[in-house]
Amino acid sequence: MPHIICCVKQVPDPETPSSQFKVDSATKKVLPVPGIQPVPSQFDTLATEAALRIKDKVADTTITLLSVGPDSYRDSLKHCLAMGADEAVHVNDPALYEADHWATAEALAAAIQKLAPYDLVICGRQATDWDMGVVGATVGEILGVPVMTITKDVQYEDGKVTVERVLPDGFETVEAPTPCVVTVSNELGEPRYPQLRQIMMAARKQVKAWTLADLGLAEIKNRVALRELFVPDTSVKTEFIEGETPAEQAEKLALRLREAKLI
Amino acid sequence: MASGVLVFGEATEDGRLAPVVAELLGAGSRLGTPVVCALLGSGVEPLAQECVARGADKVIVVDDSILSGYQADACLPVAERISRETDAAVVLFGQTIVGRDIAPRLAQRLGTAVAMDCVALEMEGDKLVAERPCYGGNARARYTFNGMPQIATVRVKAQEPLERDDSRQGEIVKQAADVSPDAVRTRVVSRRKEQAEGARLEDASVVVSGGRGLGGPEGFEPLEELAEVLGGAVGASRAVCDLGWYPVGSQVGLTGKMVTPDLYIAVGISGASQHMAGVSQVKNIVAINKDPEAGIIKSARFAVVGDWKEILPPLTEKVRELKAS
Numbered sequence: 036m037p038h039i040i041c042c043v044k045q046v047p048d049p050e051t052p053s054s055q056f057k058v059d060s061a062t063k064k065v066l067p068v069p070g071i072q073p074v075p076s077q078f079d080t081l082a083t084e085a086a087l088r089i090k091d092k093v094a095d096t097t098i099t100l101l102s103v104g105p106d107s108y109r110d111s112l113k114h115c116l117a118m119g120a121d122e123a124v125h126v127n128d129p130a131l132y133e134a135d136h137w138a139t140a141e142a143l144a145a146a147i148q149k150l151a152p153y154d155l156v157i158c159g160r161q162a163t164d165w166d167m168g169v170v171g172a173t174v175g176e177i178l179g180v181p182v183m184t185i186t187k188d189v190q191y192e193d194g195k196v197t198v199e200r201v202l203p204d205g206f207e208t209v210e211a212p213t214p215c216v217v218t219v220s221n222e223l224g225e226p227r228y229p230q231l232r233q234i235m236m237a238a239r240k241q242v243k244a245w246t247l248a249d250l251g252l253a254e255i256k257n258r259v260a261l262r263e264l265f266v267p268d269t270s271v272k273t274e275f276i277e278g279e280t281p282a283e284q285a286e287k288l289a290l291r292l293r294e295a296k297l298i
Numbered sequence: 299m300a301s302g303v304l305v306f307g308e309a310t311e312d313g314r315l316a317p318v319v320a321e322l323l324g325a326g327s328r329l330g331t332p333v334v335c336a337l338l339g340s341g342v343e344p345l346a347q348e349c350v351a352r353g354a355d356k357v358i359v360v361d362d363s364i365l366s367g368y369q370a371d372a373c374l375p376v377a378e379r380i381s382r383e384t385d386a387a388v389v390l391f392g393q394t395i396v397g398r399d400i401a402p403r404l405a406q407r408l409g410t411a412v413a414m415d416c417v418a419l420e421m422e423g424d425k426l427v428a429e430r431p432c433y434g435g436n437a438r439a440r441y442t443f444n445g446m447p448q449i450a451t452v453r454v455k456a457q458e459p460l461e462r463d464d465s466r467q468g469e470i471v472k473q474a475a476d477v478s479p480d481a482v483r484t485r486v487v488s489r490r491k492e493q494a495e496g497a498r499l500e501d502a503s504v505v506v507s508g509g510r511g512l513g514g515p516e517g518f519e520p521l522e523e524l525a526e527v528l529g530g531a532v533g534a535s536r537a538v539c540d541l542g543w544y545p546v547g548s549q550v551g552l553t554g555k556m557v558t559p560d561l562y563i564a565v566g567i568s569g570a571s572q573h574m575a576g577v578s579q580v581k582n583i584v585a586i587n588k589d590p591e592a593g594i595i596k597s598a599r600f601a602v603v604g605d606w607k608e609i610l611p612p613l614t615e616k617v618r619e620l621k622a623s
Contacts, residue, residue: 049434053571053593056436065433137411163572165432165439166552167414169402176406181483182370184399187546197487202395203555204547205491211484221536221553222546256444258411262427263440269578275601281608288584288602288609289616297561297582298504298528298617 037096037154037191037213039086040147041120042174043079045104045111046164048072056266063264065164075111077226078159081219083115084226085157085189090119093191097121099150103142105132109242117229117237124150128246130254138255140170144177145250154213155196160185160220168218175216183209187222300446301424303330304386306377307337307349308368308396315345315352318392320459322452323353327460329388329421332356336380338373340366343472350468353460357468358384362475364482367489368396370403371482376475378407386447388419388426393451401451412449413441417456417578426450434552435575454500455558455579492545499548504530505559507550508538509573511566511587511606515543520610521565527618533557535567551576565606569594586610 048071057066067073083100090096098120102108105127112123126142134142147156156178158171175182186198187206197210201222229237247255276291278284292298303326307319319335326333335354337345339361346357358380364372377400381389389404391397393415405412413428417438420427426448429440499505506525508518518532525532534544536551550557552575562577563584569592577583577597585598586606595601602609 047433049572053436053596056433056571058437065437135411137406140406160553163434166430166434167432168398169405169412169414172399172402173406176403182399182403183484185395201546202489205489207489208487209484210487215483221540224540258444259413259441260444261439262442263438264432265438266436267431267438269574270596271583271599273595273598273601275603281604282612284602284604285609285612286616288600289613289620291600292561292584292617293620295582298620 037089037093038099038152039089039096039155039157040099040101040150040153041079041082041086041115042143042156042158042170043083043100043102043111043115044076044159044162045073045102045108046076046162048074049077049163058264058266060263060265063261073107073111075114076159076162076164078161078163078219078221080115080118080226081221081223082157082159083118083120085217085219085223087119087227089189089191099124101143101146101150102126103131103134103139103146112242113237114229116240117233118227119233123240123242124245125242126245126250130247133257134255135257135259136165136167136169137173137258140173140177141255142247142250142252143170144174145252146245147174147178149250155191156214156216157189158216158218160218171216171218178214178216181211181215183211183215184218185220186217187220189217189219300385300387301330302332302334302384302386303388303390304381304384304447305333305335305354305390307335307345308392308394309339309342309345313341315348316392316394318394318452318454319349320352321455321457322390322392323349324459325419325452325457326388326390327353329419329426334358334384334386336360336377338365338376346470350466350470351462351464355468357470358473359470360473360475364475364477364479367486369482369484369486370399371484372475372477373400374403374407375477375481377404381408381447387424389447389449391449391451393453397451401449405449408447410445410447410449411443412451414451415453416450417453419450419452431575431578434571435578436571454556492547499531499533499550499555499557502531502557503559504528504561504563505533505550505557506530506563506565507533507535507567508544508565509535509567510537511568512538512543517566518544520614524563524610524614524617527614527621530559535570535573564594564598565610567594568592569597
């Protein structure tokens, strides 16, 4: 009966148009855009998808979702429950609201140990807010288990996990004994979208709420300090190439590129 | 008291020093002294002198077959030992497939943190200030560290290498890996290549990239033709790689490749921030898009609003003519 734990983070919707993206430099936070709801980090819905693909083959698989974050994270857990996960645990403690990647990883690892036995932990390769890409590997190190990062396919068989890692010029197939930690990348494909019936079933499912004390942790220290958050100026002066016909535009473009010594 | 900089080097598959190593050594020499370079791998010993020529004061070479074909479990104990012995204030990796994997794990073993994918680094006293893009390139964050060593992975081509100086002197020390094969819990079953033909995307001086606006995999044919005429490489947005229209190895963006051509021609690419993160160092972007409001146009030096199907063939033709003249 394999037990898979998927870590889920909630992020501002990355599809938010850049023009509406603003930060408050005083609090060093991204300002929420009115009318745009936060979403589960895309790579974490892929982690859930990877677990569900295993469950599609190994029917008695149990998938537990795990989040560390404030109240709103519940919505992201519900989304992944509706995708088909079995259980959800929400570590929700104000002492963790300003947690950095390492404090979060410690809380996740402690929760995973409390959820043991487990066979596989799946995380997204990075979260689409900070794009740091450290939490999955750090969790694996804290747990002292093998880690395989940036994968596009995850297969489970008794006592063994086989993945395809994404390399710059191809792929490699790697295997490790269970329990282990795997991070998944976008090459995995599209996550399934919950059906209405699943959303209604997920709405009725309990999300377990844990605090730091439930994890047996007194306090967790951050290892980095965010000194500044700002929006870089990337705009350039754009020259529009006009013309009566597309062919004329094309010719003008080629000539402009030649003048600029770019071709 | 921790001081100096430790750079973890890496070799390319064909046994050359990865270009990012010279950039890391350049960055390291601007951050502190001494600059120690650790070279872990199989057959890497001949590369040590080049590290010196590129700015290393000392090179620690661990040349051992157990380190061939990077596996974290084999490399980590060696990296941890060298980090502890060197006691550097700053430890640098390239933001490569190896750096992405090993740096977070080394940080945890050393009880410290790592700032990933940094584009700018500076010292304030013994404090490293690490600047990195986040929110898919929409924002930049500057971090300081609460402990030592201060580890950073550095984006490829974000730092200037030093001039190569083959008369530079440096100490070269060999160490044994001293890793038991039993410590390696993962096993590589196989590797396979998947790469588009033509110029390497990372090295190309011209890149022609296609996005969802191409409408299907067949849309890449005219792109390939234009790239060929320009002597460039073909790239693709994440959306089309995920759809299977083009090989994953051609993906440009935050989760794909960072490219730095002199000219980047984006065809049917809307310019999602995660894509723009892959071209953040490109000065000359041409956007060919039917939507004048497409995000990419803001970053483009030249924009052609129209249907790529009608623009590309005459463009390729005119470029061919100009190239021949």
